[in-house]
Amino acid sequence: xxxxxxxxxxxxxxxxxxxxxxxxxxxxxxxxxxxxxxxxxxxxxxxxxxxxxxxxxxxxxxxxxxxxxxxxxxxxxxxxxxxxxxxxxxxxxxxxxxxxxxxxxxxxxxxxxxxxxxxxxxxxxxxxxxxxxxxxxxxxxxxxxxxxxxxxxxxxxxxxxxxxxxxxxxxxxxxxxxxxxxxxxxxxxxxxxxxxxxxxxxxxxxxxxxxxxxxxxxxxxxxxxxxxxxxxxxxxxxxxxxxxxxxxxxxxxxxxxxxxxxxxxxxxxxxxxxxxxxxxxxxxxxxxxxxxxxxxxxxxxxxxxxxxxxxxxxxxxxxxxxxxxxxxxxxxxxxxxxxxxxxxxxxxxxxxxxxxxxxxxxxxxxxxxxxxxxxxxxxxxxxxxxxxxxxxxxxxxxxxxxxxxxxxxxxxxxxxxxxxxxxxxxxxxxxxxxxxxxxxxxxxxxxxxxxxxxxxxxxxxxxxxxxxxxxxxxxxxxxxxxxxxxxxxxxxxxxxxxxxxxxxxxxxxxxxxxxxxxxxxxxxxxxxxxxxxxxxxxxxxxxxxxxxxxxxxxxxxxxxxxxxxxxxxxxxxxxxxxxxxxxxxxxxxxxxxxxxxxxxxxxxxxxxxxxxxxxxxxxxxxxxxxxxxxxxxxxxxxxxxxxxxxxxxxxxxxxxxxxxxxxxxxxxxxxxxxxxxxxxxxxxxxxxxxxxxxxxxxx
Ligand code: NAD
Numbered sequence: 001x002x003x004x005x006x007x008x009x010x011x012x013x014x015x016x017x018x019x020x021x022x023x024x025x026x027x028x029x030x031x032x033x034x035x036x037x038x039x040x041x042x043x044x045x046x047x048x049x050x051x052x053x054x055x056x057x058x059x060x061x062x063x064x065x066x067x068x069x070x071x072x073x074x075x076x077x078x079x080x081x082x083x084x085x086x087x088x089x090x091x092x093x094x095x096x097x098x099x100x101x102x103x104x105x106x107x108x109x110x111x112x113x114x115x116x117x118x119x120x121x122x123x124x125x126x127x128x129x130x131x132x133x134x135x136x137x138x139x140x141x142x143x144x145x146x147x148x149x150x151x152x153x154x155x156x157x158x159x160x161x162x163x164x165x166x167x168x169x170x171x172x173x174x175x176x177x178x179x180x181x182x183x184x185x186x187x188x189x190x191x192x193x194x195x196x197x198x199x200x201x202x203x204x205x206x207x208x209x210x211x212x213x214x215x216x217x218x219x220x221x222x223x224x225x226x227x228x229x230x231x232x233x234x235x236x237x238x239x240x241x242x243x244x245x246x247x248x249x250x251x252x253x254x255x256x257x258x259x260x261x262x263x264x265x266x267x268x269x270x271x272x273x274x275x276x277x278x279x280x281x282x283x284x285x286x287x288x289x290x291x292x293x294x295x296x297x298x299x300x301x302x303x304x305x306x307x308x309x310x311x312x313x314x315x316x317x318x319x320x321x322x323x324x325x326x327x328x329x330x331x332x333x334x335x336x337x338x339x340x341x342x343x344x345x346x347x348x349x350x351x352x353x354x355x356x357x358x359x360x361x362x363x364x365x366x367x368x369x370x371x372x373x374x375x376x377x378x379x380x381x382x383x384x385x386x387x388x389x390x391x392x393x394x395x396x397x398x399x400x401x402x403x404x405x406x407x408x409x410x411x412x413x414x415x416x417x418x419x420x421x422x423x424x425x426x427x428x429x430x431x432x433x434x435x436x437x438x439x440x441x442x443x444x445x446x447x448x449x450x451x452x453x454x455x456x457x458x459x460x461x462x463x464x465x466x467x468x469x470x471x472x473x474x475x476x477x478x479x480x481x482x483x484x485x486x487x488x489x490x491x492x493x494x495x496x497x498x499x500x501x502x503x504x505x506x507x508x509x510x511x512x513x514x515x516x517x518x519x520x521x522x523x524x525x526x527x528x529x530x531x532x533x534x535x536x537x538x539x540x541x542x543x544x545x546x547x548x549x550x551x552x553x554x555x556x557x558x559x560x561x562x563x564x565x566x567x568x569x570x571x572x573x574x575x576x577x578x579x580x581x582x583x584x585x586x587x588x589x590x591x592x593x594x595x596x597x598x599x600x601x602x603x604x605x606x607x608x609x610x611x612x613x614x615x616x617x618x619x620x621x622x623x624x625x626x627x628x629x630x631x632x633x634x635x636x637x638x639x640x641x642x643x644x645x646x647x648x649x650x651x652x653x654x655x656x657x658x659x660x661x662x663x664x665x666x667x668x669x670x671x672x673x674x675x676x677x678x679x680x681x682x683x684x685x686x687x688x689x690x691x692x693x694x695x696x697x698x699x
């Protein structure tokens with residue numbers, strides 16, 4: 001079959017730097033005319049058997065000629081390379097532009113993962129797995145990413161011989177499922193994978209001599225296999241497989257470490273076969289801790305070697321060199337491996353060398369499909385506010401959208417798990433049942449983490465001086481705002497009755513509030529106050545009822561209903577001040593949840609409580625702090641849907657509301673037992689002072 005390739009003319013090719021074993025000592029040794037001749041011959045040869053697209057060469061990018069490293073193109077999708085070496089990173093923009101302009105969907109690997117496209121990947125032509133080399137350039141984590149992106153099986157192969165630093169150099173996959181490979185380039189596990197999956201008659205272990213001519217970097221099209229050089233034995237094998245062998249000298253390009261396959265990117269490879277649902281993604285990770293004289297010569301190298309020689313990769317997560325004679329050195333090593341079995345081998349090596357790890361081979365959680373919409377299978381696991389992980393498909397998955405009273409739904413093809421409310425379950429959703437393979441992670445107390453801010457203990461105390469509480473809450477709010485964090489406010493109508501409205505308004509205006517959650521009443525009373533200066537008919541300045549005041553709140557509701565919404569009333573000039581006016585003007589979102597006590601209700605009040613809960617959940621997502629101001633109903637409602645770790649401040653005159661919130665088990669709940677109007681007044685004053693201090697420091 002005639003294929004389609006992308007190549008880059010060799011106009012600017014040279015060896016200018018050294019980023020692989022072949023380049024060493026070859027700087028500036030490329031002969032441009034010879035290189036040009038070799039490239040022209042390769043181009044002519046490939047064009048006889050395939051269609052070639054060309055990209056313009058760029059003077060500053062000598063390695064652009066190695067187009068095989070541009071990306072991995074499968075179907076219409078191109079996973080762009082993120083080169084391991086800085087020297088090649090500027091190529092990425094050039095490849096991205098060409099692939100995009102030529103109709104490929106560009107897929108970017110996460111920032112912190114190196115991936116070198118088709119140089120490190122080979123797709124089995126027979127609907128088998130996608131093979132991926134790692135160890136020198138591409139990182140093991142890229143396998144996980146590819147498996148998810150294409151929903152296919154990825155077999156990671158650990159490259160261990162520096163002369164064969166990428167997969168094309170030692171693994172030549174040919175049509176019909178035939179393979180040329182050089183066994184010493186792989187570790188034991190990888191060899192076992194190759195030998196297990198490809199029958200002996202379909203694979204040929206090339207000699208070192210052929211391997212060093214980069215014969216595995218073979219380009220195949222239209223039944224013709226193009227390599228730089230081949231021994232008679234190799235020619236015989238290819239002949240027996242029914243292939244026509246053609247050789248063309250590529251000596252100048254081998255100075256840069258590449259040959260035929262590395263110089264042409266295949267553009268017409270099909271999308272890989274989708275994996276069956278039971279497939280195990282390739283990555284397992286663990287953290288290993290060491291303590292002792294780690295800086296002794298050779299010791300660290302030995303540890304790192306113990307990981308890489310068994311097929312894993314490592315990253316130093318943390319290292320403390322200690323103090324001689326006083327404090328031992330410590331090391332936290334993050335290890336990744338392609339399978340649980342490999343991880344166990346690596347860990348036993350590290351444990352022999354004094355490592356400690358809490359890695360355990362977890363039993364997978366039992367996942368059962370929901371038999372009908374909105375109903376969980378019997379024995380389902382009910383979630384808590386604490387961060388939770390569930391084990392399936394070979395690794396732990398941290399739950400998304402953690403909240404109380406949900407169930408765990410696993411999405412095996414996407415490789416993640418989410419906390420879902422029972423009513424939102426869909427028939428067939430995979431729900432975790434029982435307790436096996438599920439663990440909760442209780443966050444360390446802030447004191448243990450050495451935070452400079454110490455949140456108050458969750459024991460409510462009316463004696464606690466309100467000023468002290470306000471001081472620390474204001475300080476935390478100031479910090480959250482400065483770093484662009486989120487503070488949600490839950491508020492009841494008492495805020496208005498007690499004269500706290502103008503202070504809350506200031507907080508909104510000054511960017512301390514990211515969302516406001518409440519019920520019908522706070523909006524009605526705030527708008528009534530804006531229109532009449534009263535709250536439930538009581539003049540807020542004088543604290544006395546006004547004549548006809550009992551009509552104010554329903555007249556208010558009627559007016560807003562006529563306008564259609566609070567925002568429309570603000571636009572039409574019907575509401576000109578107050579908390580809700582400020583929310584609309586500043587664009588801070590709000591949600592009003594209905595209740596059986598509501599008059600009206602206002603058009604903005606959501607009377608479908610399931611919808612109201614969804615709106616609340618959306619508005620508190622990602623909040624760093626939630627300020628709960630005098631509403632038992634809404635504060636407790638919000639508390640139930642908030643994951644642990646979010647700082648809750650509960651201001652109420654009644655200790656029982658605060659206690660109820662603290663009883664959820666949240667260690668970050670701060671009760672402030674006081675009048676909410678007074679609290680807001682003090683809080684605003686303190687924040688205003690902090691703002692002035694900060695400005696004067698800047699000036
Ligand atoms: P709630 O009982 O849930 O909470 C009121 C809280 O405020 C209580 O915990 C109480 O201890 C506390 N409190 C009272 N005085 C205080 C003070 N001076 N300082 C600090 N805390 C004080 O009542 P809620 O949130 O007001 O209302 C519950 C539901 O009823 C809401 O949905 C609300 O919108 C609705 N409601 C509607 C209307 C209306 O439509 N007209 C009127 C009232 C309430």
